[in-house]
Amino acid sequence: xxxxxxxxxxxxxxxxxxxxxxxxxxxxxxxxxxxxxxxxxxxxxxxxxxxxxxxxxxxxxxxxxxxxxxxxxxxxxxxxxxxxxxxxxxxxxxxxxxxxxxxxxxxxxxxxxxxxxxxxxxxxxxxxxxxxxxxxxxxxxxxxxxxxxxxxxxxxxxxxxxxxxxxxxxxxxxxxxxxxxxxxxxxxxxxxxxxxxxxxxxxxxxxxxxxxxxxxxxxxxxxxxxxxxxxxxxxxxxxxxxxxxxxxxxxxxxxxxxxxxxxxxxxxxxxxxxxxxxxxxxxxxxxxxxxxxxxxxxxxxxxxxxxxxxxxxxxxxxxxxxxxxxxxxxxxxxxxxxxxxxxxxxxxxxxxxxxxxxxxxxxx
Numbered sequence: 216x217x218x219x220x221x222x223x224x225x226x227x228x229x230x231x232x233x234x235x236x237x238x239x240x241x242x243x244x245x246x247x248x249x250x251x252x253x254x255x256x257x258x259x260x261x262x263x264x265x266x267x268x269x270x271x272x273x274x275x276x277x278x279x280x281x282x283x284x285x286x287x288x289x290x291x292x293x294x295x296x297x298x299x300x301x302x303x304x305x306x307x308x309x310x311x312x313x314x315x316x317x318x319x320x321x322x323x324x325x326x327x328x329x330x331x332x333x334x335x336x337x338x339x340x341x342x343x344x345x346x347x348x349x350x351x352x353x354x355x356x357x358x359x360x361x362x363x364x365x366x367x368x369x370x371x372x373x374x375x376x377x378x379x380x381x382x383x384x385x386x387x388x389x390x391x392x393x394x395x396x397x398x399x400x401x402x403x404x405x406x407x408x409x410x411x412x413x414x415x416x417x418x419x420x421x422x423x424x425x426x427x428x429x430x431x432x433x434x435x436x437x438x439x440x441x442x443x444x445x446x447x448x449x450x451x452x453x454x455x456x457x458x459x460x461x462x463x464x465x466x467x468x469x470x471x472x473x474x475x476x477x478x479x480x481x482x483x484x485x486x487x488x489x490x491x492x493x494x495x496x497x498x499x500x501x502x503x504x505x506x507x508x509x510x511x512x513x514x515x516x517x518x519x520x521x522x523x524x525x526x527x528x529x530x531x532x533x534x535x536x537x538x539x540x541x542x543x544x545x546x547x548x549x550x551x552x553x554x555x556x557x558x559x560x561x562x563x564x565x566x567x568x569x570x571x572x573x574x575x576x577x578x579x
Contacts, residue, residue, distance in 0.1 A: 227449030267291030380449030489517030
């Protein structure tokens with residue numbers, strides 16, 4: 216079964232009107248519930264906060280400056296989450312609000328925190344509903360649109376698929392607003408997206424901040440992280456079920472490598488900030504697919520922070536793996552040889568049983 220990130224644009228959620236189209240949200244929730252029943256893991260990146268806020272305030276005429284957009288998002292985000300909570304509640308699916316900025320996905324420690332939080336939600340059967348934290352995000356830390364945010368999230372959680380649903384049938388050869396005879400581009404499998412495709416991508420709508428160009432940007436980013444991407448029309452009957460079933464609707468972007476290979480490149484591309492010396496049992500455990508627990512840690516060399524890359528070596532110095540440390544170097548040194556149950560008592564806080572989790576590790 217697949218781990219799927221689904222991005223719903225404002226145009227899909229409003230049906231081209233100024234307000235949320237509740238019957239459409241109910242139908243999309245039904246499809247996502249069915250996908251979960253079929254065994255898929257679902258993460259939802261939902262636009263619509265500004266539209267919901269504008270609706271709640273009676274559609275005021277506001278300047279296009281960032282503070283006005285932040286205000287609408289602050290008003291609309293609780294409304295949006297309330298709607299999704301009620302829609303998924305029909306199927307007894309709990310939801311969680313996750314608000315992110317670019318800094319959360321750029322700073323190593325916050326990247327790890329976000330990754331672990333989303334994985335924990337999925338493991339507990341909770342459906343994460345993600346949006347950009349527009350209320351507090353300044354221009355310097357904004358992703359800027361939920362298309363690119365969804366691609367970053369897909370990379371963050373090592374998703375298999377990313378579905379970008381919009382009000383167009385997919386990526387077209389020319390701007391359909393200028394040429395009614397534009398043709399659908401059904402497949403992008405080349406390493407570089409042709410220049411003509413970039414030129415054909417249009418701008419954004421009135422309520423949303425993304426357009427076809429941001430969807431192409433997002434698709435290119437996600438496919439380079441090992442994610443398959445589809446841009447498709449959000450109002451097609453059972454569109455999510457049909458995409459998950461392999462039907463070729465919309466525009467498909469083939470991945471340029473597996474998520475695992477992408478994560479390996481991420482870990483191996485740079486240096487490492489510290490070295491963890493393991494006992495033979497710990498080396499055997501991680502070589503068999505296990506995580507590094509404090510009981511198998513003998514020594515810590517170097518000064519590193521939580522979330523930084525560390526090298527894992529055996530007693531004779533042979534390199535065994537690289538991974539992201541779940542604890543800072545000073546904490547790891549204090550935990551050498553302890554049982555996981557003793558972590559909180561020794562440190563006074565607890566980030567998990569593992570010094571390096573197997574999902575954040577690549578064997579050498």
